[in-house]
Amino acid sequence: MHQDEASIDTLTVGEQLSHARAAMQLSIEDIAQHLKLSPLQITRLENNDFATLGAVFSRGFVRLYARHVGLNADELVAAMAGNLHRNKESLSVHNEEIPLGKGLSKYWLILFVMAIILVLGVPLAIYYWLSSSATITPASKPPVIVPHPVAPAVNKVLAPTALPPAAPAAEKKDATTENDTAVEPVTDANTGRMSFKFDADSWVEIRDGSNHTVLSHLYRAGETAEISGTPPLSLVIGNAAQVSLQYNDQPVDLKPYTGVTVAKVTLK
Numbered sequence: 001m002h003q004d005e006a007s008i009d010t011l012t013v014g015e016q017l018s019h020a021r022a023a024m025q026l027s028i029e030d031i032a033q034h035l036k037l038s039p040l041q042i043t044r045l046e047n048n049d050f051a052t053l054g055a056v057f058s059r060g061f062v063r064l065y066a067r068h069v070g071l072n073a074d075e076l077v078a079a080m081a082g083n084l085h086r087n088k089e090s091l092s093v094h095n096e097e098i099p100l101g102k103g104l105s106k107y108w109l110i111l112f113v114m115a116i117i118l119v120l121g122v123p124l125a126i127y128y129w130l131s132s133s134a135t136i137t138p139a140s141k142p143p144v145i146v147p148h149p150v151a152p153a154v155n156k157v158l159a160p161t162a163l164p165p166a167a168p169a170a171e172k173k174d175a176t177t178e179n180d181t182a183v184e185p186v187t188d189a190n191t192g193r194m195s196f197k198f199d200a201d202s203w204v205e206i207r208d209g210s211n212h213t214v215l216s217h218l219y220r221a222g223e224t225a226e227i228s229g230t231p232p233l234s235l236v237i238g239n240a241a242q243v244s245l246q247y248n249d250q251p252v253d254l255k256p257y258t259g260v261t262v263a264k265v266t267l268k
Contacts, residue, residue: 013062013080014048020069021046035064036259050080054123060260192233192267193248196225200242207234233267 011019021031028046032039041053045065050058059077066073196204198219206215206229214229221242237243237254240263245252247267257265 012048013076014046016071016076017062017065017069018046020066020071024069026069031065031068034068035061037061051119056123064260190230191228192231194225194227194229194233194235194267195246195249196227197244198223198225198242199244200239202240202243203236203238204243205236209233231268235263235265235267237263237265 021028028039028042031037032042035042041061042065044050044053045058045061053061059080062076062080063073066076194206196219198221200221201218203218204215204225205213206227208214208229209232210230214233215227217225219225235245237245239261240254240258241261243254243263245254252265252267254263254265257263
């Protein structure tokens with residue numbers, strides 16, 4: 001028993017995830033589908049290739065993976081932090097035995113600094129670019145509210161007719177029934193109505209059955225929205241855990257359609 005625990009402690013984070021997956025008889029594709037990631041990302045996690053995925057994203061992916069296969073997510077994230085620290089230390093160059101020329105040393109130092117800038121700067125630049133795009137885009141695409149067509153009430157005017165003296169009450173009742181039938185409103189059954197409530201900031205994009213953009217907007221916490229469109233309606237909802245949705249007055253559970261934070265659902 002002690003030998004098994006010692007052998008587990010010597011496994012890397014990726015090896016522990018891989019062994020737990022194999023013990024549950026799950027494939028890489030099964031894990032990727034459940035976590036809404038690509039098989040390549042799962043392979044890199046099991047190979048401890050956290051640098052390629054990025055430190056911030058890797059921690060989130062490892063935490064989700066560990067919970068799914070029944071491992072202690074906090075312990076794996078802590079072990080993963082140790083691996084990242086050792087990887088950073090391994091980048092330090094100690095070369096005391098072989099002297100390098102002044103020009104050559106400067107050349108390698110410049111390359112090292114540029115590599116660090118690329119590794120840290122590119123993910124941050126992409127993040128800020130996506131954030132700014134999400135803030136600016138809604139101004140060019142205001143929400144489209146589709147009114148519900150209602151047929152005007154129609155009252156039939158009946159020409160006076162001679163009524164037999166024996167049945168005046170029956171004729172009057174028939175005329176009343178005919179008028180009541182004529183004034184029933186008609187609603188459009190081909191329009192889907194969506195009601196949103198936002199407990200936090202959330203980005204919403206909606207496309208109708210013709211793949212036309214019905215809505216593309218960033219909502220703020222506390223806002224509500226009433227949107228109509230022609231089904232099937234394809235929705236992409238950011239920060240889905242903080243959004244409540246009703247479709248044609250029926251609540252819609254977004255959890256089964258949510259990946260890490262984004263829900264993708266089609267309403268018919």
